[in-house]
Amino acid sequence: MYSILIKNGRIWNGSRFSYGDIFIDGGKVIELADRIDRDAYFTYDAKGNTVSAGFVDIHTHMKGISPDVYGICIDSVCLPFGVTTAADAGALTGDDSLLNSFAVDSFAYAFAEIKNNSVLTDALDKRIKAYGERLAGLKISFDTTGGEIYDIKPLREVCKISRFLGLPITVHTSGSPVSMLEIVKELKSGDILTHAFHGGANTSVEDDCASLRLAREKGVVIDAGLAGYVHTDFGVFRKAVESGYSPDVISTDITCASAFIRGGRYGMTMCMSVAREAGMSEEAIFRAVTSTPARVLGTESGRLFEGCVADLCVIGGGDELCLTDKAGNTVKSADGYKCLLTVKNGQILYRY
Numbered sequence: 001m002y003s004i005l006i007k008n009g010r011i012w013n014g015s016r017f018s019y020g021d022i023f024i025d026g027g028k029v030i031e032l033a034d035r036i037d038r039d040a041y042f043t044y045d046a047k048g049n050t051v052s053a054g055f056v057d058i059h060t061h062m063k064g065i066s067p068d069v070y071g072i073c074i075d076s077v078c079l080p081f082g083v084t085t086a087a088d089a090g091a092l093t094g095d096d097s098l099l100n101s102f103a104v105d106s107f108a109y110a111f112a113e114i115k116n117n118s119v120l121t122d123a124l125d126k127r128i129k130a131y132g133e134r135l136a137g138l139k140i141s142f143d144t145t146g147g148e149i150y151d152i153k154p155l156r157e158v159c160k161i162s163r164f165l166g167l168p169i170t171v172h173t174s175g176s177p178v179s180m181l182e183i184v185k186e187l188k189s190g191d192i193l194t195h196a197f198h199g200g201a202n203t204s205v206e207d208d209c210a211s212l213r214l215a216r217e218k219g220v221v222i223d224a225g226l227a228g229y230v231h232t233d234f235g236v237f238r239k240a241v242e243s244g245y246s247p248d249v250i251s252t253d254i255t256c257a258s259a260f261i262r263g264g265r266y267g268m269t270m271c272m273s274v275a276r277e278a279g280m281s282e283e284a285i286f287r288a289v290t291s292t293p294a295r296v297l298g299t300e301s302g303r304l305f306e307g308c309v310a311d312l313c314v315i316g317g318g319d320e321l322c323l324t325d326k327a328g329n330t331v332k333s334a335d336g337y338k339c340l341l342t343v344k345n346g347q348i349l350y351r352y
């Protein structure tokens with residue numbers, strides 16, 4: 001363990017911006033102040049950049065936890081983008097000891113498989129036990145293209161199990177057999193609507209934002225779940241922001257298929273850049289990648305204060321952004337967010 005002094009940054013502590021210095025030692029944030037003059041093993045000048053609580057990505061796919069067609073070495077796609085806490089939102093295999101072996105603080109949403117319009121409960125039960133303390137909730141991919149799903153019944157079954165266990169559900173919404181509004185009607189406070197701006201045939205967002213309004217009223221978490229260009233219509237995203245329904249959470253849905261096809265730049269910072277182009281404020285963006293997803297996961301991370309675990313990142317600008325969605329909308333920026341430094345448990349694990 002070594003000491004780190006980060007000077008002159010704009011600090012995002014999970015709830016507001018301020019300016020100052022941060023001193024880290026023994027894996028913890030020791031001091032946060034306007035000005036700190038101490039000797040440190042490593043001193044970093046963050047002038048012109050933002051020093052943020054480490055990002056929290058609640059929708060990823062980890063190698064060994066998600067199926068091989070999606071799963072990716074999670075540390076390699078989190079740490080270069082400032083993410084220090086992540087959850088697998090399609091967890092089928094592996095266990096808590098595998099999750100504990102990653103450098104990134106890792107959690108799992110146990111995947112509810114559906115056959116013939118019914119949840120395979122025994123397999124789900126085994127999975128729930130295997131993830132132990134690392135279980136974040138349940139996941140249903142409520143998508144007719146990916147499974148034997150015919151109507152609302154499987155969603156209701158998963159809701160029933162989740163209520164019984166006292167766990168939230170994250171619901172993949174694109175391609176569902178019912179409208180997004182019908183999905184939200186089944187959910188309760190703390191459940192997660194992922195791919196909320198997918199713009200597919202079963203959404204009513206584009207017309208009246210009815211499903212997002214109901215989600216907000218009920219305390220259902222609106223998660224952008226961008227998935228590169230696959231599960232997000234940038235036009236719908238922009239319209240939702242304009243209508244007052246910015247996502248509560250921005251997640252990547254990163255997989256081995258999306259991670260490296262944008263020159264290795266697809267990750268949390270690129271999703272934040274898309275959110276800025278969609279009209280979100282800087283404060284709303286940083287909140288949606290730190291304190292709010294941390295609260296959704298029930299972790300202490302996503303905030304910076306004296307005595308907290310030193311999970312943080314330094315974010316600058318100047319990254320090139322160019323993404324086209326399935327609807328043909330392109331978002332472009334020459335000044336996208338770029339991660340310059342990632343500190344996990346007081347250790348520098350990434351430096352640009």
Ligand SMILES: [Zn+2]
Nearest residue numbers: 059089090253
């Ligand atoms: Zn996913």
